[in-house]
Amino acid sequence: MAITDGRDATSASRVRRVTATLMPESRFPVPESDGYSVYSALLSVLSDVDAEISTSVHDSPMGSLHCSGLQGPFGESNRSHHKTLLPGKTYDLSLGIVHPDDTDVFQALVNALVLEGESIELSHGELRVERFESENTTHADILEEAAGVSDPRLEFDFRTATCIKEAGSVTTMFPTRQAVFSSLLGKWNRTAPDDLEVDIDRETISSSVIEKPDDSSYETHSVVVSRFENNDGHKRMKKAQGFSGHCTYEFKNASDSVQNAMTALALFGEYSGVGSAVARGCGNVNVQVLSE
Numbered sequence: 001m002a003i004t005d006g007r008d009a010t011s012a013s014r015v016r017r018v019t020a021t022l023m024p025e026s027r028f029p030v031p032e033s034d035g036y037s038v039y040s041a042l043l044s045v046l047s048d049v050d051a052e053i054s055t056s057v058h059d060s061p062m063g064s065l066h067c068s069g070l071q072g073p074f075g076e077s078n079r080s081h082h083k084t085l086l087p088g089k090t091y092d093l094s095l096g097i098v099h100p101d102d103t104d105v106f107q108a109l110v111n112a113l114v115l116e117g118e119s120i121e122l123s124h125g126e127l128r129v130e131r132f133e134s135e136n137t138t139h140a141d142i143l144e145e146a147a148g149v150s151d152p153r154l155e156f157d158f159r160t161a162t163c164i165k166e167a168g169s170v171t172t173m174f175p176t177r178q179a180v181f182s183s184l185l186g187k188w189n190r191t192a193p194d195d196l197e198v199d200i201d202r203e204t205i206s207s208s209v210i211e212k213p214d215d216s217s218y219e220t221h222s223v224v225v226s227r228f229e230n231n232d233g234h235k236r237m238k239k240a241q242g243f244s245g246h247c248t249y250e251f252k253n254a255s256d257s258v259q260n261a262m263t264a265l266a267l268f269g270e271y272s273g274v275g276s277a278v279a280r281g282c283g284n285v286n287v288q289v290l291s292e
Contacts, residue, residue, distance in 0.1 A: 013139040013193050015271040016102050018095040018109065021131035022070070028125030029082040033224035035069035035160070035281015038093065041120045042067065042109075048118070049108040057099060065105070066096030066273035069160060069281030081224075090130060094284065096271040098191045106134065139192040139268075146263035151292035154249040154266045156180070160284040161221035163242035164275035171240070173220050175247040177209040178202050180274060184265040187272040198261045208254035209262060217245035225277040240277050263289055 031037055042065070047054035057065050072091035075084035085091065099105050110132070112118045119126035146152075156175065164172045164179045172179040182202055189197045226238045249266070251259050266287045273283035 013191065013196065014102055014136050015138070015191070015268070016097040016106055016134055016136040017271050018097065018106070018132070018134045020093045020095070020113070020129055020133075022091045022093055022120065022127040023089070023130050024085040024087055024091070025119065025126045025128060027075075027084060027087050028122070029077040029079045029084050030070070030122060030124070031224060032081050032083055033069075033281065034083075035067055035277075035279075036224060036226050037122055038069055038120070039065075039067050039280050041122055042095075045112045045118060045120065046105070046108050049112045049116075050104070053101065053104050053108050056101065057105060064097065064099035066098070066271065066278040066284070067281055068092075068094040068284035071159070085125065085127075091127070096273060096278075098187070098272050100191075102136075137271075139188070139196045139264075142267050143196065143260070143264045146260045146267060146289075149263055149289055149291050152251070152259055152263045153290045153292055154263065155288040155290060156247050156249065156266070156269075157286040158244045158247065158274070158283075159286060160281055161223045161240065161242035161244055162275045162283045162285070163223075163225075163240040163277055171242065173241060173243050174218075175211055175213055175243060175245070177211045177249060178205055180211075180247075180249075181205050181209065181262060181265055183275050184269050184272065188265055188268055191272070198265065200258065200261055204258060205262070208251055208258050210250045210252055212248045212250065214246040214248075219244050223277075223282065225280040225282065240282060242275065242282060 043054050043058055070091045070093060073086060073089050075086050077084045097105050113129045114132050119128050164183050166172050166179055185198055220243050222239050222241050224237045225240045228236055230236050269285050270287055274285055275283040
């Protein structure tokens with residue numbers, strides 16, 4: 001198994017992205033919405049190494065661990081609302097860590113999954129870690145990278161259901177500029193040092209950014225993000241609604257400072273995820289920043 005790590009970043013505002021390649025030990029079913037079960041398994045892995053870190057990640061109000069869920073080929077299952085992991089196939093899992101103790105979280109994962117060779121145990125089988133890579137950066141470095149791009153065009157691939165709540169329980173089902181960048185702005189400002197917070201309002205986002213979604217890739221989803229028992233002891237599922245697909249964001253009459261801020265937020269999205277339930281498989285994005 002290979003493991004690589006990116007350059008060291010010493011700032012307290014460091015964020016980290018982990019990419020793992022996994023292989024099932026056998027053929028077994030997983031829920032169609034597998035993000036919440038993978039997240040629970042990862043918390044169990046962390047708890048085995050450091051129970052305090054596991055609790056801190058679970059209780060963090062900032063959505064400090066972003067999990068993509070499993071990405072790869074699946075077979076059909078005779079269990080309702082399930083799909084099947086296939087032996088001999090590999091599955092990608094990406095994690096974003098914006099936890100204040102990101103080094104401790106990362107080291108706990110390395111200790112368990114790499115050094116001790118533990119598998120990720122799901123309800124009906126296990127996943128073996130074949131490859132484990134990470135890269136880290138800081139809010140300051142992201143801002144510097146964004147400032148180096150002239151006339152940027154931001155291409156988002158919303159890979160998993162992106163669930164953005166804007167007013168109470170009302171969920172946005174379309175990649176509007178206001179919803180996407182307001183979500184990223186909130187995540188940035190909750191994790192960045194005070195002197196690197198971004199001060200921009202929805203009106204400025206609305207008047208400066210244009211969204212151009214790819215209609216052919218646009219889909220809507222209703223995904224399970226947790227299971228719980230009600231007062232009668234019956235199992236219930238909590239669902240979230242969202243969208244996936246490709247969308248390009250361009251600028252119109254935007255100042256350089258607005259372009260830089262929006263570009264930084266877009267780059268940050270690969271670490272933080274977009275919207276709610278990002279720990280449970282939602283809001284995973286790939287971002288390309290292109291120069292006109």
